[in-house]
Amino acid sequence: MAVSPVMNKSNASTQPATNQGNSAADLTQSFMTLLVAQMKNQDPINPMDNNQLTSQLAQFNTAAGVEKLNTTLEGVGVMVNSMQQMNASQWIGSSVFIEGDSVISGAQGGNKDFAFNLDSDASKVAVTLTDRSGNAYTADIKHAKAGVNKYTFDDLVNFTPSAPSLDASSVFKVAFSAANEDGSTPNITSLKKGKVDSVSFTNGGAKLQLGLNGSVPIGKVYLIE
Template sequence: MTQITSDYISGLGLSSYGDKAAETEDDSLGQDEFLTLMIAQIKNQDPTNPVQNEDFVAQLAQFSTVSGIEGLNSSFEDLAQTLSQNQTLQAASLVGNRVLVPAQTAELSEGQGLTGAVNLSSSAGSAALNIYGPGGALVRTQALGSLSAGLQEFSWDGLLDDGSPAPAGAYTIEVTAQTDGATEALDTMIDAEVQSVTTDNDGGGLLLSLLGIGTVSFSDVYRIG
């Protein structure tokens, strides 16, 4: 994230307080100029790595030191609204793309399959993919073999153990692994298409509507694409 330093201000053709202490007040960085810089920074931020609260506060504190201008409280709400609107517009470009999110259950369309991943902290000697049908019965077991530490992807072709296509419905995915002689269930993530992006009126964050999964928070997205 770009810090608003004296060099950065000078590069934009503006004057910092330290550089122009002897000049008139009109030549110093005013509130309007600072807000223009801040809004430009917000509009050009990465939606997957938005402005953090501590960075935002630090820059406001820095501005107070450099310019000596107080009374920005009335502008906080406008800046926050700009940030929220800009994030929503940028996140809207995710519609139609696929994201990887923590999930165990997804809706299967007839003739389709499901893909996902697990993130292992250490290697596993043996792993298996278990698929449970809408009624909770185990309908497919698929050996995954040994897995190395890190992100490991898996896929289910949508077939049952007898080779017939699984009917449409909600299926639960479970990945188990043998580690240190014990079998444990791993936290799974499922790959899904983004259908829409909305703003959470309660928390102000972004909500993604995912095909086959439902609504998840944008902050829960592990990977895009």
């Protein structure tokens, strides 16, 4: 784009100040201000290229459109976050599974469920129950699918060395390991069960209050019942 080779002091002093903002609207205003100044001082023998002008204007319009789109998406994000927080209040009284060590208890009202999450299918998952004395009992679950898998104590069979008894005093820690016939080992995450007592709201989103299990963001919940 050609401009006048030299601008004298009188011309320079009369040029309008350009906007120093960084938004698309500010940059477009600065461009238009400079464009008017260039048109007033262009070399008549070598005028500005219209195609170049059109291309630059199109780029500024695109920038303005992207900025408006980003603003719209930010508003949608705020709205979605607000809806999630309101919906989270409906989880009070529900049971959820989050990452943590599973425990099975034979006490009345005790937890007999356990769950784990797989990042891919597994031919076999070894489930090991360890009692308070350190005695370990292992059973296998065949052909577990990717995602959350939930079972109860009664689903376990073929224990090694023998099946443990689950009476009112029994408490077992549960551990998992996954394997495939080709030797690969899918990533497995142990999940623990908790009950939602209440929901708190923070700038980072809603958090579920799980009593003795502490609090957890709703994004950390693997399964809700």
